[in-house]
Amino acid sequence: MMPDIRAWLPRLQGLCYLLTLLLIVAMVSSHFLAGQNPVFRSLVSALPLLVLLPSLSRGISRSQFYLCTLLLLYFLAYGTAVAAPGNLANDLLLLALVIATFVSSALAMQAAHQTRREAAGDAKEAPHD
Secondary structure (H helix, E strand, O other), X not given: OOOOHHHHHHHHHHHHHHHHHHHHHHHHHHHHXXXXXXXXXXXXXXXXXXXXXXXXHHOOHHHHHXXXXXHHHHHHHHHHHHHOOOOHXXXXXXXXXXXXXXXXXXXXXXXXXXXXXXXXXXXXXXOOO
Protein backbone atom coordinates (compact mmCIF):
# COMPACT_ATOMS: atom_id res chain seq x y z
CA MET A 1 0.00 0.00 0.00
CA MET A 2 1.30 3.44 -0.92
CA PRO A 3 1.81 6.08 1.77
CA ASP A 4 -0.50 9.04 1.88
CA ILE A 5 0.88 11.70 -0.45
CA ARG A 6 -0.43 14.54 1.72
CA ALA A 7 2.14 13.72 4.40
CA TRP A 8 4.89 14.32 1.83
CA LEU A 9 3.71 17.82 0.85
CA PRO A 10 6.43 19.88 2.62
CA ARG A 11 9.16 17.54 1.39
CA LEU A 12 7.87 17.63 -2.16
CA GLN A 13 7.65 21.41 -2.15
CA GLY A 14 11.21 21.65 -0.82
CA LEU A 15 12.44 19.15 -3.40
CA CYS A 16 10.71 21.09 -6.16
CA TYR A 17 12.39 24.33 -5.02
CA LEU A 18 15.79 22.64 -4.74
CA LEU A 19 15.54 21.01 -8.17
CA THR A 20 14.47 24.31 -9.71
CA LEU A 21 17.54 26.01 -8.22
CA LEU A 22 19.73 23.17 -9.46
CA LEU A 23 18.21 23.45 -12.94
CA ILE A 24 18.93 27.19 -13.04
CA VAL A 25 22.54 26.63 -11.97
CA ALA A 26 22.98 23.85 -14.54
CA MET A 27 21.51 25.99 -17.33
CA VAL A 28 23.70 28.98 -16.49
CA SER A 29 26.83 26.85 -16.21
CA SER A 30 26.10 25.11 -19.52
CA HIS A 31 25.80 28.46 -21.27
CA PHE A 32 29.08 29.63 -19.78
CA LEU A 33 30.76 26.40 -20.89
CA ALA A 34 29.40 26.86 -24.42
CA GLY A 35 30.86 30.38 -24.53
CA GLN A 36 28.38 31.90 -27.01
CA ASN A 37 27.18 35.13 -25.38
CA PRO A 38 26.65 33.37 -22.04
CA VAL A 39 25.21 36.30 -20.09
CA PHE A 40 22.35 37.00 -22.50
CA ARG A 41 21.51 33.31 -23.10
CA SER A 42 21.60 32.58 -19.37
CA LEU A 43 19.34 35.50 -18.59
CA VAL A 44 16.82 34.59 -21.28
CA SER A 45 16.69 30.90 -20.38
CA ALA A 46 16.70 31.27 -16.58
CA LEU A 47 14.46 34.33 -16.19
CA PRO A 48 11.12 32.44 -16.28
CA LEU A 49 12.36 30.08 -13.57
CA LEU A 50 13.76 32.95 -11.52
CA VAL A 51 10.37 34.67 -11.59
CA LEU A 52 8.75 31.58 -10.08
CA LEU A 53 11.32 31.05 -7.29
CA PRO A 54 9.76 33.39 -4.66
CA SER A 55 6.33 31.80 -4.93
CA LEU A 56 7.84 28.30 -5.00
CA SER A 57 9.67 29.04 -1.77
CA ARG A 58 6.35 29.94 -0.13
CA GLY A 59 4.76 26.73 -1.41
CA ILE A 60 2.05 28.31 -3.58
CA SER A 61 0.54 25.49 -5.63
CA ARG A 62 -0.45 27.76 -8.52
CA SER A 63 3.23 28.51 -9.11
CA GLN A 64 3.84 24.75 -9.29
CA PHE A 65 1.24 24.58 -12.05
CA TYR A 66 3.04 27.35 -13.93
CA LEU A 67 6.33 25.59 -13.33
CA CYS A 68 4.98 22.36 -14.82
CA THR A 69 3.75 24.24 -17.88
CA LEU A 70 7.09 25.99 -18.26
CA LEU A 71 9.00 22.75 -17.81
CA LEU A 72 7.16 21.23 -20.74
CA LEU A 73 8.73 23.92 -22.93
CA TYR A 74 12.16 23.20 -21.45
CA PHE A 75 11.53 19.49 -22.09
CA LEU A 76 10.90 20.22 -25.76
CA ALA A 77 14.04 22.34 -26.02
CA TYR A 78 16.37 19.89 -24.28
CA GLY A 79 14.73 16.86 -25.86
CA THR A 80 15.55 18.18 -29.30
CA ALA A 81 19.02 19.26 -28.11
CA VAL A 82 19.78 15.67 -27.12
CA ALA A 83 18.97 14.53 -30.66
CA ALA A 84 21.22 17.17 -32.23
CA PRO A 85 24.98 16.73 -32.41
CA GLY A 86 26.87 18.59 -29.74
CA ASN A 87 27.33 18.35 -25.99
CA LEU A 88 25.30 15.21 -25.32
CA ALA A 89 26.27 14.72 -21.66
CA ASN A 90 25.29 18.27 -20.70
CA ASP A 91 22.00 18.09 -22.60
CA LEU A 92 21.15 14.74 -20.99
CA LEU A 93 21.85 16.18 -17.55
CA LEU A 94 19.59 19.16 -18.23
CA LEU A 95 16.86 16.91 -19.61
CA ALA A 96 17.05 14.65 -16.53
CA LEU A 97 16.81 17.70 -14.25
CA VAL A 98 13.79 18.99 -16.17
CA ILE A 99 12.05 15.62 -15.85
CA ALA A 100 12.85 15.30 -12.12
CA THR A 101 11.66 18.85 -11.45
CA PHE A 102 8.45 18.23 -13.40
CA VAL A 103 7.67 15.04 -11.49
CA SER A 104 8.33 16.62 -8.09
CA SER A 105 6.24 19.67 -8.98
CA ALA A 106 3.35 17.55 -10.25
CA LEU A 107 3.38 15.40 -7.12
CA ALA A 108 3.51 18.47 -4.87
CA MET A 109 0.59 19.96 -6.78
CA GLN A 110 -1.40 16.73 -6.34
CA ALA A 111 -0.63 16.59 -2.63
CA ALA A 112 -1.67 20.22 -2.17
CA HIS A 113 -4.91 19.56 -4.04
CA GLN A 114 -5.73 16.57 -1.86
CA THR A 115 -4.94 18.55 1.28
CA ARG A 116 -7.26 21.38 0.20
CA ARG A 117 -10.03 18.92 -0.66
CA GLU A 118 -9.76 17.24 2.71
CA ALA A 119 -9.75 20.60 4.51
CA ALA A 120 -12.90 21.60 2.64
CA GLY A 121 -14.62 18.37 3.62
CA ASP A 122 -15.01 17.17 0.04
CA ALA A 123 -12.74 14.16 0.42
CA LYS A 124 -14.24 11.17 -1.29
CA GLU A 125 -13.81 7.76 0.18
CA ALA A 126 -11.52 5.39 -1.60
CA PRO A 127 -13.34 2.70 -3.60
CA HIS A 128 -13.64 -0.61 -1.85
CA ASP A 129 -12.10 -3.62 -3.53
